[in-house]
Amino acid sequence: MMKNKVQLITYADRITGKDINALTDLLNGPLEGVFGGVHLLPFYNPIDGSDAGFDPIDHSAVDERIGTWQDIQTLGKEYDLMADLIVNHVSAQSFQFKDVLKNGKKSAYWDLFLTKEDVFPKGMSDAEQQAIYRPRPGSCFTPIACEDGETYEFWTTFTDNQIDINVKSSAGIAYLDNVLTKFSQNNVNIIRLDAAGYAIKKAGTNCFMLDQTFDYLDKLSAQANELGMETIAEIHSHYQTQVEVAKRVNMVYDFALPPLILHSLFTNNSDALVKWLGISPRNCLTVLDTHDGIGIIDAGPMGDKAGLLNAAQIDNLVETIHANSHDQSRQATGAAASNVDLYQVNCTYYNALGTSDFDYLLARAIQFFAPGVPQVYYGGLFACENDMELLATSNVGRDINRPYLDANIIDQSLTKPVVQGLLKLITIRNTRSAFNGEFNVAGSGNCCSLKWQQGEQAIELKVNFESREALIIEQNENEQITTSLSDLLS
Template identity: 25%
Template sequence: MIEPVEHSAISEYRFLVENHLRVIYPEIDHSAFAQTLIDIMAPDGNCQTPETHQNHWDQRDTVMITYGDSLLTEGQPPLETLLQFSESFLKETINSIHILPFFPFSSDDGFSIIDYGQVNPKLGNWDHINAIADEFRLMSDLVINHCSSQSEWFQQFKRGESPGKDYFFCGSPDDDLSEVVRPRTNSLLQRIDTPEGPRYAWCTFSFDQVDLNFANPHLLQEIVKVVKLYLDHGVQIFRLDAVAFLWKTVGTNCLSLPETHELVRLFRTLIQFVSPHAMIITETNIPNRENLAYFGNSNEAHAIYNFSLPPLLVNALLCGSCQHLKTWMMSMPPALHGTTYLNFIASHDGIGLRPAEGLMDEDEINNMVSMMEQFGARISMRSLPDGGMRPYEINISLFDAMRGTLDGEDEWQIERFFCAHAIMFALEGIPAVYIHSFLGTRNDQVAVEQTGQNRSINRHRWDYDQLQTQLANEKSTHARVFKGICHLLKVRRRQPAFHPNATQFTLHLGNSVFAFWRQSMDRQQSIFAINNVTNQEQIVPLSEINLIGTDSWVDLISGELYTNLRGDLVLKPYQVIWLTNLLQQT
């Protein structure tokens, strides 16, 4: 008698997980291990088949990026202060919060995790995380390329004890590692004396951040337990930190290897069958073409960081030309439904330069680096295979990066800052705004001196009472910046043409005006985003924009109505116009 074929979500779940495992671990019992992972993720057997090509986002989505302790109130857990600020000031502006690693750590401001299962007690506890997740869509880092040298797993490694002794990737001083791509200048291998003799732990980022060995399926099993824990505490967006380095094979560049991509697919499958609206975002600070590969066939990342945007946009405003920005945008494929871009121009790190390679020439990058240094930036370097070094990242507050142009500082800093954000908000994708961009925070040179870390320049910790005083003073720079950014976002979230997957076309209005067209998916609303990227007035004939004469047109930002379609747009320095057909402005 032929057994009936089981058609259910759980059988499909098992089938897909087994297929991923066959690629990653050809030698193991795929069926048994797939069941082990599914038992972790869906212990009661409840799951549902996710819809394919489904957008779990729209124009109302905006993410705020923040550390758990960016805002401090004496006697109060910082996570509680963060929730108070977000509810009081941002409830009508954002709907998602990315709290950078909130776990016990030993270095790198959280990205060297000691214990994946605990909240850093200096920030609060799981109750505080749950409270934030109740009010906002919570995004958390899944820092799994490496963990802290102070973790229990690594202590076991040093003692030669299980399970940790097999959880870390090791190399040999005799290996040919000349092709390995990495973002740091320190030595790759760290000698560790163990009871079995010396072992050489692989450290992509620092000796305190020791790379995990995903060739060991038992390690993967432990990481899946971490994923389930985060889901149970309300995490809905998983940021896969430094995921491009996840799988190592000696003799290769150890970057974005096939097994890495398959692991991302596996994590997506494991998560979406138990939480269909959850998202995976890959953090891959690598050249643009390699970054795009993390969409897979709409079966890897739901969203990828648009890493090329920050350096190209800063450069456009610095030199007053959007040539490279236009060329890049025309080369970017529209994201298929079920995938999108995560747009950002400032973060806890800095302005990455690798994503600009191949888009800007070396002299242009060096000119940008030199001017940013004049605006107070610190420059982080990376090692090259030939032993040389190259700028890897510009560490600077974005507000200070907008001080001027290649000609030096000028009076247009705030206007330039708004222009940068308005461009980001109008582009295809979900915008992510760093908390210090909301607040117009400047370079924190004192923090750099205290920590010795370049990235501390853009990781200021605000006294919350002092911040509230600044925001209450309408004349303060911080209040002006906050009000302006929030205004743009409140306008944005009402426009269906700003849906992350709405149609986008680049317009050609010269290199001084960066312009593009967005159209809502129902084709009812058009928005022409027209941006003067220079410190000089620019004139754009409306006839060049090809507006439909039967519609009325209005600038969503200023409210100005345009009735003479044969006239001109006169753009002040760094002015932005979101020109839309009138009936769709609310």
């Protein structure tokens, strides 16, 4: 089972400027005792594709520029280690797809990839195409000419460099089996099912989070469990979908939490946050920032389903992020950048809060007191600001929050009061036994309380958003200790 301690999300090379061994040294050196585990973002060949490793040419190989499977084993011996099983797609540069380009339907790998014809053998109507849910604008099909003289429409949910896998075919099953086995042999004990909501396509549906998708997640999760690994479903969708998915896998992400915390801080109102924490899945990972943008769809309405926030509140949330970041986020979001996301705002969480040290620490405190195991992204750990230089170089919106660090930057960042305060907060979350007990949330308007209790041990976060007063109250059988959140910054 995953430790109930704060985990790090990071790329091996972008946090250290080096490799997997350097990351292990960082965790055992300057960050010794801080994290119980690490989500190691794609380390596959190559780490620097069009989507920073989420478009693997070889999902079963470690990029030799940052290490080997032995290095992965070493890291996994000391820490909970999470890796991404990229369920939905593989790179167009993969040897399998190159063979398809050369041989067309005669390729031994033809059945690994999904075409429009596979799902719509009798053709697809305009209405059926319009019904398909896609995270980015435009068609989800890319016509590609093969050397057999034919042009085939391949399913490309994300980009034309990410060709969707036919997960129902024997080739698709064997491909993912091979990666799962490789993980289990190298001390990876947690699998993040990346983009799993898109894996199953069916004519006449929106091809996203279908009943068959739930069944598929059941089977994939059971398969990983048999190999000794837990599974985490990575799905951006309506909040009710997350509640349902949580029943089918070991854990889900609480992607509604980041926008709800921002909303509470922007409006000084905790109502939506309190409502969500009363019903949110308990078997979850919590985040504020990740390698992707700040999810918006998870808290908002979808179709005829009301959201935790209404459309006007979502609009205010997005515009406030843009204002707080001096429009830097606007330059990295939507049509302004090449990776057009319909459901995310690309910005560091620190910049989304206008670089307010107190508000940022308060957001982390709420995250740590919410149900679930907290994860902290490497950029968020060091309170990094938007990397506009990297964005200008790559024109990839999410690069605004995917900085390249090194030892000097880390050393300097560790002296910042906000980073020191965050490290103190992580220590509290990791060491208080009450966080293994029962959770209770209460409040309305500008105040809320998040409380944990196990036996005689209790710990509570009390927040007044209007006055910006936040207190951590610890109770044991002998004494009560009250710490003002602002004291952690001093």
